[in-house]
Amino acid sequence: MNIFLIGYMGSGKSTIGKQLAKVLGFGFIDLDRYIEQQEGLTVETIFAEKGELYFRKAESKHLKAVLDLNNSVVALGGGTPCYGNNMALIKACENAKSIYLKASIKTLAARLAEAQSTRPLIAHLKTRAELEEFIAKHLFERANYYSLSDVAIAVDDLEIEQIMERLVLKLF
Numbered sequence: 254m255n256i257f258l259i260g261y262m263g264s265g266k267s268t269i270g271k272q273l274a275k276v277l278g279f280g281f282i283d284l285d286r287y288i289e290q291q292e293g294l295t296v297e298t299i300f301a302e303k304g305e306l307y308f309r310k311a312e313s314k315h316l317k318a319v320l321d322l323n324n325s326v327v328a329l330g331g332g333t334p335c336y337g338n339n340m341a342l343i344k345a346c347e348n349a350k351s352i353y354l355k356a357s358i359k360t361l362a363a364r365l366a367e368a369q370s371t372r373p374l375i376a377h378l379k380t381r382a383e384l385e386e387f388i389a390k391h392l393f394e395r396a397n398y399y400s401l402s403d404v405a406i407a408v409d410d411l412e413i414e415q416i417m418e419r420l421v422l423k424l425f
């Protein structure tokens with residue numbers, strides 16, 4: 254079985270993914286880190302030097318490789334489900350579950366404000382109001398893709414442990 258974690262930047266995919274893999278005894282892959290290994294460049298550098306279109310094409314290509322894994326938890330990138338036929342490929346995987354970690358604009362903005370500089374899509378935003386406006390518009394565009402996931406968990410105000418408990422209940 255494979256588990257794919259879906260959600261906006263800052264929703265907790267990497268954090269929850271690592272813990273879930275440990276609990277299930279599965280391997281853990283972070284698609285952003287996998288892309289960096291395969292491309293030999295950080296996501297930040299790919300955006301800066303090669304552009305977003307190059308990144309999106311690379312993301313689709315490397316997604317295909319991780320879809321073939323077994324007994325893995327995969328934290329996808331925040332935009333992965335929203336480009337090309339990525340979400341259709343994710344949904345077509347046998348023995349796989351996709352999980353949407355659903356967080357509010359306020360929660361996401363509070364978390365992302367701490368680490369804006371390393372996230373290329375939001376690094377240029379100056380104020381909290383600009384960050385919230387950007388996230389709100391982006392979520393409006395992306396929510397329909399995220400919502401195609403098999404399972405959704407509302408993560409606002411939940412500790413990592415509580416999210417894990419809910420996840421395991423929904424999965425098995």
Ligand SMILES: Nc1ncnc2c1ncn2[C@@H]1O[C@H](COP(=O)(O)OP(=O)(O)OP(=O)(O)O)[C@@H](O)[C@H]1O
Pocket residue numbers: 260261262263264265266267268269285328330331364372408411412413416
């Ligand atoms: N349930 C939670 N409660 C409090 N803080 C959390 C929770 N989940 C994640 N965080 C914190 O929010 C930040 C973002 O989490 P994380 O990096 O796991 O998100 P992500 O979805 O992988 O983001 P990205 O798409 O940018 O890689 C981290 O600092 C993490 O510690």
Ligand SMILES: O=C(O)C1=C[C@@H](O)[C@@H](O)[C@H](O)C1
Pocket residue numbers: 261262285296329330331332333372373374
């Ligand atoms: O939401 C997005 O489009 C992104 C999220 C990150 O995980 C990275 O994949 C990259 O910074 C783009």
Ligand SMILES: [Mg+2]
Pocket residue numbers: 266267268283285328
């Ligand atoms: Mg992550």
